[in-house]
Amino acid sequence: MSKTTLALIAAASAGAGAAVTAGMYSLRSQSERKLDTKTISTTTTTVSTSPSAVPAPVPIPAKQVFTPPNQQMLSTSSPSVLSTAPVDPAGLFDYGFPGPVSDIASREALVSSFDRRTRNPHWVVEHITPASLAQRGGDRQHSTFLEDDGVPEKFRAKLKDYYRSGFDRGHQVPAADCKWSQKAMDETFFLTNMSPQVGEGFNRDYWAHFEDFCRRLTTRYPSVRIVTGPLYLPKRDPVDNKWYVKYEMIGNPPNVAVPTHFYKVIFAEDGRTGGNVAIGAFVLPNAVIPNEKPITDFEVPLEAVERASGLEFATKLPMTRRRRLCADTTCALVIKDYAARQKAFVKK
Template sequence: MPSETQAVTTTTTTVSPPGTRTGPAAPVPAPLPARRDGPGLPAPPVDPSGVFQYGFPGPVNDLRSAASLTSAFDRAKRNPHWVAEHITPSSLLMQNGDRRHSIFEEDMSIPEKFRAKLKDYFRSGYDRGHQVPAADAKWSQQAMDSTFALSNMCPQVGDGFNRDYWAHFEDFCRRLTSFYPSVRIVTGPLYLPKRDPDGKWRVSYEVIGHPPNVAVPTHFYKVIFAEDGRTGGNVSLAAFVLPNAVIHNDKPLQEFEVPVEAVERASGLEFASLLPPARRRKLCQEVSCSIIVKEYAERQRTIMTPPPQKGSPPATTLTQR
């Protein structure tokens, strides 16, 4: 009896996953066309993309655009991937926000099961460390308040880091506006490997909360874009990676400078892919990349001085102030 040949037809159902509360719908690959590697060969018998009819697995970055910052959230670690800010001489001179009127709060735009919670930090031994500092958002109370969402926080060592060296580093970034009319900063956590006694490299980090919920970064980075103010003008770049640990104030800041590409490799992010090499300058060759040690109370009283007036001699060091 002659055998019968049955034609097998597969149907691809593509359902666009819905947008999140913090971003547009995730992109869905177009249905695959019937692939024929040669005469008479059928289309593939499977359709892996059909899983999209049940929802898009992710990752979802929970893009947040607030008054003083833009950020993308890492749902797995309950920390931001990155947080971007923009400071100028005029924005830092405005004193319309007061942190005494701001409160730490959970980011309700993030689904509850992925959210960092206030109770996670309670008695954890870590500070709720701002990625965009409140001191950079004094230009309005709304701007100040937006920095206090936990999606702008990471667990940071307090004494010796968040309240000391890291704060001096944030002050360095603000002082850049005395020499550049526009400064953009991207800040975020890293989880870097270290070599164990057996010679193998491993990534290990603590998780705080009961049950464990928020990852404790091993390091933090800042990528700085100091703009000269001209459309299509030069941009002075610098990147720094600091350990989430006590750092003595006599440690030179430039010891933590790394190539931007090193932060990109470690984070899986890209920061300056659209900036042509011809427009790039090295920040630490134009100014002295160094901190000024100030006591906490003094930092709270400090008011930024105006930048040099047009026509004045160019500044060569940040330590002049």
């Protein structure tokens, strides 16, 4: 690791250095920066509902998949099985599959990959449009947090892990993005869509404003796809001057990892076939963030999130179709009093 890379990591702190921290992951040689024209191929998973049923290809398994990796197959070109829904989160895979293929869950409003080691998602994909946000078929008051029984019990995040932990059950795909259906909203409350988040000052404040920013993008773009997930970034120890990845565990016994940071990668589509896609990548610390801090302070190169997460987000999207989101539109938060509304909901 070069001195330049170490210096960039050193700039990271809970309140101000998230963008610089993730930025160090984007350092690479000029030869590596050449456009990768290779096509990543994926195969097709077939799901049978009965021994006699004829298997048919689907974009993502309809349920959690626990078959060996060499038997797990995915197709990005097959028609969506969610044809009645106003959104198609699996459409993001037209740009490339993030990976890894691990406990994939395909639900009405989201597709997720779960990390059994940390009991957090690797990533969760959603799709929002002006039409999906305009519908009002779901009510958060009818939804409850649920353990995901699609994950084996010994690898599962538990409701009791969060009890008196000091952390919120932080949605990766927010319930407010899925009001078009009660079922879709209910499915955002699975713990496979959750990570421990700092409550006051983050999940109930800055992070909520950031989610609102993503929804407001639909006033300019007819289709917005978002990938969200946790990160565990290194920090220098002041005693021995060495670098460590250090994070808290919650639960008794310790079961769920508390991420140090969270990322969002936004694909804002102009709606034309083969049209332009405005990409925005952001890394935020899992900490109190002042509401006056510009969201652009947390903007990073897409490559930075890829290096930090071990994932890839746009392997199939040519550079000629890419635009930088915050150059294509204004990236600014609108501050709303989400905290007071959440407190009122809890009391009710």
